[in-house]
Amino acid sequence: MTLMSADPVTDGPGAAELLDRTRTAVDPQLRSTVETLxxxxxxxxxxxxxxxDAEGAPAAGPAGKAIRPALVLAAARALGAEEDRAVKPAAAVELAHNFTLLHDDIVDEDPTRRHRPTAWTVFGIPDALMAGDAMNALALRLLAEDPHPASAAATARLAACVIELxxxxxxxxxFESRGPRDVSLDECVAMAIAKTGALLGCSCALGALYAGAGEAEVAALDAFGREAGLAFQLIDDLIGIWGDPERTGKPAGADLVARKKSLPVVAALTSGTPAADELAELYSRTALDERAVRAAADAVERAGGRDWAQEQAAERMGRAVEHLARAVPDLAAAGDLLALAEFVTRRTR
Amino acid sequence: MTLMSADPVTDGPGAAELLDRTRTAVDPQLRSTVETLxxxxxxxxxxxxxxxDAEGAPAAGPAGKAIRPALVLAAARALGAEEDRAVKPAAAVELAHNFTLLHDDIVDEDPTRRHRPTAWTVFGIPDALMAGDAMNALALRLLAEDPHPASAAATARLAACVIELxxxxxxxxxFESRGPRDVSLDECVAMAIAKTGALLGCSCALGALYAGAGEAEVAALDAFGREAGLAFQLIDDLIGIWGDPERTGKPAGADLVARKKSLPVVAALTSGTPAADELAELYSRTALDERAVRAAADAVERAGGRDWAQEQAAERMGRAVEHLARAVPDLAAAGDLLALAEFVTRRTR
Incomplete structure (x- = not known):
């Protein structure tokens, strides 16, 4: 696996096509569901x-990548279902994901999302908060109202996942308000699994449930998505430090500037090396200039945080494939799931 | 119906007993469900x-009145079910109600709730917001995981209700950011039905669903709860203006001080009377002193807002009883529901 070296031109054409197909299949359902609000x-x-747009005129802003709905459809196909049977859970996970984005943007005071002003900056905090609450309920309502036999199990599973998120x-x-050395690596990994892995796992599990899969297969698909999700987060965190600003659209070392306790950073801080002390000192400053950001990136690398994250990502992807192989022994049938997992862990922005 | 004149000593002993019984029946379920978070x-x-308490030590703070769970159990009984069959939906509506309280307190920046500091003031906005999100999902998860045959219908119904809330x-x-004359009475009534009536209606409907009632009965119970809920809101709004500070624990005319566009106020503002102009002038000031608050209360009364609200409350209660009688012709069986409706519309604080 060649992490971080993907070519944006040839990067996962299979996955890109899958995501396009997903948008075509799921967007009408997603939109008609949102229009019931x-x-x-x-x-x-x-x-x-x-x-x-902010005035209510039709717009064609950049939609999300639809990775979660694509995982639902691919999981349903991998377990032998027609993918159009799984359009509702695909729309439901996208609604749940977007409810968390609406609330995360409020909590993190983020001004932009997908290159547009965030909803709370346009409509105010009360409206954005209530819209998120309603979308949380809407995701579960869509599943609960579906006459599909897996409806109840899928609703309960997505609700449990939202709690974990x-x-x-x-x-x-x-973590943000704790000192640079007060977060353990185990805590940090558990947080990333809950925040990122849980919904990718749930997406795969919902696809499996809608394909009528048994408990063991559903659990294996969930574990596949969780491990792939953690790999995704590890890569995302590496990009947050060493990503090319021209590709990411963010300043170099953006996560270090914000002194985020991301996975490679916490791995470095807890390494017991001299570089860990340097990094802790830098992280305890009130602000980091360009030079200090470069020094922090260098300290993460010398403390082994970069290598650890790359190895972990590869190891987690390996585990993901093992889980998948247990549920879908014919790896050809699982090809789309693998392509999506590769895509999310090879993405360059 | 003698609104506002209830004696706190003899006020609804039947209802008070029902609420106590509800707490005993529902609290263990509510607590064990919350403990899964x-x-x-x-x-x-x-x-x-x-x-x-804020440090995590056991406490016996004042719980809510449990009106919504009591309605679930009473509705189930009225339609012939054993009330212990409906404990889960009773806990679910209380979870949903409390999720909205957690978020409302953030949005309204309220410092106290049930005589204690609000959760966001103790734990910060992010933690209170996420706890509310999780309780929203938990309410629906509790219903979705219940093997009861009404589980799916109840889950979908509560989710739809949350969206309306x-x-x-x-x-x-x-409304708060609109001018004193820019809110119509119809809008204000619709808001009150959505904000207060919907969950009381849903509580009754869930009890009926869990009793195996048919669609028409479920709809009638929902309509009963909604009308009673609007009556409750009208009385609450009257108390917000003319309530006895010693009984309410709030300063006299609290809603006027906050220049709330409550139902009697909007009825007065839209009355086309000279008193409406006086009230609009008072409401366009930046702050109201004690004398201005008394003048505003007087203007609401002279503009007919107080009479309108009292008549509306009585009319809505009348409609509520009609809906109830359609679903439960034997009004003896509906006695507890009536006692609860009387209780919420006669309460003095």
Whole structure:
């Protein structure tokens, strides 16, 4: 696996096509579901998804990558279902994901999302908060109202996943106010699994449930998505330090500037090396200039944080494939799931 | 019906007993469900419910009145079910109600709830927001995981209700930033039905669903709860203006001091009377002193807002009883529901 060296031109054409197909298959359901929201709430949701501008006029803003819905459809196919049977859970996970984005942007005070002003900056915190609450309920309503036999199990599973996501986001916020050495690597990994892995795992599990898979297969698909999700987060964290600003659209070392306790950073801080002390000193400053950011990146690398994250990502992807192989012994049938997992862990921005 | 004149000593002893019985029947389920939350989120929820203090030590803070769970159990009984069959939906509506309280307190920047500091003031906005999100999902998870045959219908119904609640809260916030004459009475009534009536209606509907009632009965119970809920809101709004500070624990005319666009106020503002002009002038000031608050209360009364609200409350209660009688012709069987409706519309604080 060649992490971080993917070519954006040839990067996962299979996955890119899958994501396009997913948008075509799922967007009508997603949109008609969002359109059932009461007017005042719908307005915020339509803006957030890029379908309307701030004044309510039709827009074609950049939608999300639809990785989670693509995993639902691919998991359903891998376990022998027609993918159009799984369009509702695919829309439901995208709704759940976007409810968390609406609330995360409020909590993190992020001004932009997908190159547009965030919903809370446009509509105010109360409206964005209520729209997120309504989308949380809407995701579960869509599943609960589906006459599909897996409806109840899928609803309960997505609700449990949302609770885990909230705990992950809560931990992420709590880490920020703790000292540079007060977060253990185990805590940090657990947070990343809850915040990122849980919904990717749930997406795969919902696809499996809708394909009528048994408990063991559903659990294996969940574990596949979780491990792939952690690999994704590790790569994302590496990009947050060493990503090319021209590709990421963010300044160099953005996560270091924000003194984020990302996975490679915590691995470095807890390494017991002299470089860990340097990094802890830099992280205890009130602000880092360009030179200090370069020194921090260098310290993470010398403390072994970069290597650890790259090795962990590869190891987690290996585990993901093992889980997948247990549920879908014919790896040809699992090809799309593998392509998506490769895509999310090889992405360059 | 003698509104506002109830004696706190003899006020609804039947209802008070019902509420006590409800707490005994529902609290163990509510608590064991909350205890399934991940630690960091559970801490906030346990504090919010008054079961723990800010440090996590056991506490016996004042719990809510449990009106919504009591309606679930009473509706189930009225339609012939054993009430212990409906304990899960009773706990679910209380979870949903409390999730909205957690978020409303953030949005309204309220410092106290049930005589204790609000969760966001103790744990910070991110933790309180995430705890609310998790409790929203937990309410629906509890229903979705229940093997009861009404599980799916109840889950979908509560999810739809949560969406309506969010729209109601959103409208309430939006009204605040509009001019004294820019909110119509119809809008204000619709907001109150969404914000207060919807969950009381849903509580009754869930009890009926769990009793195996048919669609028409479920709809009638929902309509009963909604009308009773609007009556409750009208009385609450009257108390917000003319309530006895010694009984309410709030300063005289608290809603006028906050220049809230409550139902009697909007009825007065839209009355086309000279008193409406006086009230609009007072409401356009930046602050109201004690004398101005008394003048505003007087203007609401002379503009007919007080009479309108009292008549509306009585009319809505009449409609509520009609809906109930359609679903439960034997009004003896509906006695507890009537006692609860009387209780909420006669309460003095």
């Amino acid at each position: 009461p007017g005042s709430i719908r307005r915020v949701a339509m803006y957030h998804f890029g379908w309307q 909230c705990a992950g986001q809560q931990a992420d916020c709590a | 991940p630690g960091s989120i559970r801490r906030v929820a346990m504090y919010h419910f008054g079961w723990q 969010c729209a109601g809260q959103q409208a309430d916030c939006a």
